[in-house]
Amino acid sequence: MFFMFDTLEGYIKPGTIEADLVQKIDFSHLPVHIAVIMDGNGRWARQKNLPRTEGHKAGSKSVKEIVEASARLGIKYLTLFAFSKENWKRPEDEVNTLWELLRKYLIDESQVLEENDLKLKVIGEKKGIPFLVRKELLRVEKLTKDNQRMTVVLALNYGGRQEILEAINRLIKRKDSLKEVNEETFSRYLDTADLPDPDLLIRTSGEMRLSNFLLWQCAYTELWVTPVFWPDFQKKDLIQAILDYQKRERRFGGIIKGEGTNRE
């Protein structure tokens, strides 16, 4: 089924929790880039006496819901941590299920992404990704490369430390006389070179860790952790995260305007 992710009109039903929450959003102060550590698929499944793979399947549905909700709300970049470098340590059938779900997502959703002006981008080490998934990723990246409304970034076979090391190695290999590197030049060697740093990082299922995700990029990112498992994460939770973000005063290491250390 294809549909246009129009505005919020008709999407949020009157009288629901999200209808109440959405009214409180200040649309002139949205986070530009939201990153998400989608955690808790396994625990969600265990709670229901289901195999872990069922948790991942349910997690795919949340991916669709949150991509749509983010686009409709006006978020410009949404980065999802879908497969980490460490995830290879899981049993083979779980690893295979995760890649198969990803391939299915790309096949099912490429038209939805394209018709709604959404661009797909991948960060992480592409050459470790199974061939058939890589083929789909390349196809969808190419199909959606000129889209403008929102960029969906999938972190696949991704690790923050590995990304930083690869950037350093790319820098070393440069033959010209690069004498000094500053933050801006270094950022251009990361997988996220053309993306702004995340404003808000959401982590589901209650863990208070970064888990090797966007280590460089999250230096000043606001963190929001919810106990909700990823398969239960819905648009109302996303709106709640945005509302909490909007209450925060971001100082980037500085001080609040007008609050100097006046000791006279």
Ligand code: FPP
């Ligand atoms: C963490 O849950 C989640 C993952 C390791 C992968 C996320 C994958 C999906 C949501 C499905 C496919 C993705 C897309 C983009 C279609 P966990 O298994 O670590 O949960 P646990 O900590 O409760 O065991």
